[in-house]
Amino acid sequence: MTLSLDDIEQLLASGAERQVEIGDLGDAQDSGDAAVRSDEMPFTHLDHALQTAAVLRHRAPDDPELAVAGLVHDIGHLLPGVGDAEHAAAGAAAVRAALGERVAGLVGLHVEAKRYLVARQATYKGGLAADSVASLALQSGPMTSEEQESFERLPHAHDALMLRRADESGKVDGLVVPGLGEWMQRVRQLHASARDRKSTR
Numbered sequence: 003m004t005l006s007l008d009d010i011e012q013l014l015a016s017g018a019e020r021q022v023e024i025g026d027l028g029d030a031q032d033s034g035d036a037a038v039r040s041d042e043m044p045f046t047h048l049d050h051a052l053q054t055a056a057v058l059r060h061r062a063p064d065d066p067e068l069a070v071a072g073l074v075h076d077i078g079h080l081l082p083g084v085g086d087a088e089h090a091a092a093g094a095a096a097v098r099a100a101l102g103e104r105v106a107g108l109v110g111l112h113v114e115a116k117r118y119l120v121a122r123q124a125t126y127k128g129g130l131a132a133d134s135v136a137s138l139a140l141q142s143g144p145m146t147s148e149e150q151e152s153f154e155r156l157p158h159a160h161d162a163l164m165l166r167r168a169d170e171s172g173k174v175d176g177l178v179v180p181g182l183g184e185w186m187q188r189v190r191q192l193h194a195s196a197r198d199r200k201s202t203r
Contacts, residue, residue: 003081005096007193011186013080014073017047020080022173024133043133044175047079048182053172054165056179061168068161070101070192071108072168073185078109086137090114101189102196107158108165113141115166118153121145131173 005013021042045053055073062068078084078093094110116134119126121144127135138144145153153159 003092003096004099005077007100007186007190010074010077010097010100010189011182013077014048014051014182017051017080018049020047021045022047022050022133024136041132043131043173045173047076049177050172051076052179052182052185053174053177054168055172055185057168057171058165062164065161066188066192067102067104068108068164070185070189071105071161071165072172073189074101074105075109075112075165075169086140100193102192104158105192108162111153111156111158111162112165112169114145114153115159115162116169117141117143117145118150118159119163119166121150130170133173134170 022045024041024043051073054075055069058065058072059069074093074097076089076093077096078089078091079086081089081092081096084092090110090113094106097109098106116130116138120130120138127138127144130138156162
């Protein structure tokens with residue numbers, strides 16, 4: 003699925019009506035079967051997107067692409083039929099045309115960054131929120147040594163680790179941050195800049 007800027011805005015806005023779940027079940031959550039529903043975190047998908055973007059803007063104020071990647075990093079969860087295991091890849095594919103290769107690359111790597119940090123830092127897993135702990139098992143768990151070496155060679159690895167750390171920081175119930183309207187202005191500016199760069203090549 004390829005999303006336009008309007009699609010991205012509408013999907014993110016729809017996240018205001020969905021709590022982040024502990025153990026995202028993809029299609030199962032729409033089945034109506036109470037037995038397969040998971041527990042919920044005390045914040046919505048939109049809350050989490052806005053908080054992650056705000057954290058990254060604070061930590062890297064000169065890197066708007068990184069902040070926008072934070073805004074859309076979990077958009078895959080809002081796509082129909084997409085669960086924890088595939089949400090990063092699905093989200094990256096969906097935003098690539100509108101937001102460019104770097105933003106898409108960071109979205110696609112944020113789960114791998116979690117797996118890397120869990121493997122490399124003994125204390126990292128202990129600081130994960132309940133939803134991140136539950137999803138880790140569905141995402142192949144900690145990286146092997148070989149996977150870590152491969153990850154470290156990726157061009158966006160360092161920034162993906164920044165995104166992943168902000169991802170975990172952006173899970174605060176009731177935190178007040180700039181709203182979606184302000185962020186979509188930034189997203190449209192980024193899109194226009196990327197389009198202009200392409201036209202001058």
